Amino acid sequence: MARSDTCPACTGHVQDPSTERPPHWLLPRPFCVAHKRTALLPTGERLEAALDAASREAGFPVEGSGLSYVLNPVSIGGKWIGWVDFAASGSAVYETVFSSTTWAEFLAQHTRDGVELLYTLDALTLTGPQAVEPPATHVLASRMLWNWQFEIAVRQQLHARGIQVARSLVEAVAILGDADRVLEIARDMADINAGRVTAKELPKKIATDAQLAAASALPDPLGPEGGEECMRWLQALARRRFAHIAKAGG
């Protein structure tokens, strides 16, 4: 196997959080192509083989960024926890630098936008030279809000099926389809409740009772309760993400 200077498995280590010096964030490194091929899904199935089989069955390539919510984390070489990102054309598997339990958590802690938002939240408790100028917080926050809500919509679907992870890629695609539909309904409901539109103005959507119930139960990150819940999630993540940085005066 050709060794890569940046692949965590080839180099034998992941990056050490304690070496981070804000605002130079530690961003995750991708595993090399050879190690990426060894990625196993939580079911023990090989990721690459599962994608090929599901695409053959569907008759079109199974892809899209939503898959990251149902297929992560993956295992590399039986030793490393990786996160597969389908956002670009194709996919990459990234190392875990800051422990994460869900894709939304991974994104918030390992992407520049997410880290800057979390750092701003954490910096509210900092003083002195470590305090930073807030970035365009609302823009960064809105992306994290939707990631948070989508993650909950996916968890709802897993829970409704009585499972913790999708048992197959075909099931994963079905879960994403249901989660997408529930989100659409939930956002329509939020728009109607906030008086932004009337029910009559929206195109009629066909939904099952289960989808309607799930949509009613989905927290709205722009509403007062959902907003607070989402903020608590972000603040807890921020504390964890920057636990390695000594607080001024703390």
Ligand SMILES: [Zn+2]
């Ligand atoms: Zn490698």
